Amino acid sequence: MAASSSRPRISVVVPTRERDRTLPATLSTCVAQSYPELEIVVHDNASSPATAEAVAKFDDRRLKYFRSEERLSMRANFEAALARTTGDYVVFIGDDDALAIDGIARLADLLVETGAEVVKWALPHYIWPDRAVSGAGYLTLKDPKLFWDYSTYDGPATLDLMCAAQVRNYMNGPDIYHGCVARSVIEQIRPKTGEYFAYTIPDVYATVANLFVVRTILHVRHPLSITGHSSSSTGMSFSETKSAEGEVPTETPYGRFVSEVKSDTGAQPYNPHIRSINYHTLVCLHIANELLGAGREINVEGWIDKAVAETVADPQFLAEAHRAEEVWPYDRMLLDRLPPPPDAAASRQRARVETHGTRRSFRKLDVPTSIDGRDDAWTAAETLNRLTSTGYTIGRRGVMSPARHFWHWTQLRRRASPLFG
Secondary structure, eight states: OOSOSSSOOEEEEEEESSOTTTHHHHHHHHHTOOOSSEEEEEEEESOOHHHHHHHHTOOOTTEEEEEESSOOOHHHHHHHHHHTOOOSEEEEOOTTOEEOTTHHHHHHHHHHHHOOSEEEEOOOEEEOTTTSTTSOOEEEEEGGGSSOOBEEEEHHHHHHHHHTTOSSSGGGSOOSBTEEEEHHHHHHHHHHHSSSOOSSSHHHHHHHHHHTTOSEEEEESSOSEEEEEOTTOHHHHHTOOSOOTTOOGGGSHHHHHHHHHTTOTTSOOOOTTOOOHHHHHHHHHHHHHHHTTOOOOOOHHHHHHHHHHHHHTSHHHHHHHTTOOOOSHHHHHHHHTSOOOOSSOOOHHHHHHHHTTOOBOSSEEEEEOOBTTBOSHHHHHHHHHHHHOSSOOOOBTTSSOHHHHHHHHHHHHHHHGGGGO
């Protein structure tokens, strides 16, 4: 499995389904990686021939294409994709996301230097043109997520905080989605649970499950990949209940996600009407705790309080939650604490998205990503590279002073200024 004693083999996995419009740009950022010991696994969830045709246009020995002949749930497709990997480390990204230019080479250097089991990194967001209100794509950059050094923190201590509901959300843990997980971690989990992804929302569950076995987490405060938000994104659709004009709910990305969950016989129970990620984190903690036989005490009340606050904060979340049936024992605890549904349920998440694209504060920029008439995940990666090529190198915490960070961020702002026109 290992490429050599010093250069780890890294598998980048791109699960996909009917995304031939966005997938080529994502794969362009993958095949552009200079790191030779890279395996790119595309796992096609029973898409039309257009997806296979899009992949076939790339001539790269590192790229491997697999296809399921029957439609799978997202969870099952993630599991099937993972089974195809051979790397010492595994990274998952979406089919409208991007790898940062030479992000995998940087990751490999960190793995060799630190011997890390899991790695998480700062993640900028790319809004595709079909998602942006203005019709022009942009990259959201925040100075706390750029030009800082890496640090390590304790896995068991983080699990203690997670079980005690003393973290902001599940993202305090080490994800395999826009994160890197060693094969050894996966193999500690999978034999005990039967599958690595044991819950319907695979990235949330993997993050929680990883915490039950890892000793140390490496956190890189500089991006190695970019998360994309397009009109096809399931994650964005999850945060909204209102369909786009002309759509019926079952035809939204989230609606299709839910319909496929119903056919997943290997999945744990899932409540589609509760949109709170904190609620689903609690469910994942319960499942991982049981399947891994950890016997941890979980602060259920604390997580329910978080879920209530998250649900009440968005009128559409609140209206949708009142449609929920009881699936887990926690559901009644949550529903009993909710106020009545609102008369009008306009999504605050939607409103937040619609204000993006024009922000130019001192610590936050929405940078246009169009290059020579092209605007996609590839141009987002190229834009990030142009703006961050200031001589910065990832190092151990303590090397980068606040003054040095300020200098790099100022250089980025100067480079970005001409892009605003």
